[in-house]
Amino acid sequence: MHLRGGWYIRLPVMKLLDIVAFLTKNNQGDATENLLKYLDTHGLSRSNYRVIVPTLSALGLWKQGRLTREAEELGKAVIDGSQELPNLLYRIAIRNCMLRDVIDKLAEGYPMNDAIKLLGLTRRDEINYTINLLEIIMSGDEFKCLYYTKALGIT
Numbered sequence: 001m002h003l004r005g006g007w008y009i010r011l012p013v014m015k016l017l018d019i020v021a022f023l024t025k026n027n028q029g030d031a032t033e034n035l036l037k038y039l040d041t042h043g044l045s046r047s048n049y050r051v052i053v054p055t056l057s058a059l060g061l062w063k064q065g066r067l068t069r070e071a072e073e074l075g076k077a078v079i080d081g082s083q084e085l086p087n088l089l090y091r092i093a094i095r096n097c098m099l100r101d102v103i104d105k106l107a108e109g110y111p112m113n114d115a116i117k118l119l120g121l122t123r124r125d126e127i128n129y130t131i132n133l134l135e136i137i138m139s140g141d142e143f144k145c146l147y148y149t150k151a152l153g154i155t
Helices: 013-025 031-041 046-058 069-080 085-093 097-107 112-119 124-138 141-151
Strands: none
Touching (some): 031 046, 085 097, 124 141
16 A cells, blocks of 8 residues: 555546545544445445555545545535635645656646656556546646746746
8 A cells, every 4th residue: 555655546536536525524433434334325345445545545635544634625625516626636636745746747848648657657547547636636726836837937
């Protein structure tokens, strides 16, 4: 399992956001039990727990068997349909050193395929899910600000 210094994603970003929203809305009691409840109510195998938790952990959204404050903020944004979602994902992703390096390369103008190679991903699903996450992030104002400051040579 990779943590904040590594990168791991084995489920679509929209499914991940749906899970975070569900856990935020049902934030009473044990978070692990609530995650299993999500899997059960959505007709998914409980074995999916083994790919969900490492992904949440790699983004700093799950720690010691619980959602983090950032996860709850993200979940509320998903529930509310907030336009701030790309900016929240940006702030969350740059805390992961591997994703931060890729985001910096994208802001410097690297093509997505070249930037994504920095992660060393080999599974097609991980590559696709990561690209999807990065595309969402790139649509936000915070990424655009980084892009413009790099283009102007300010950073």
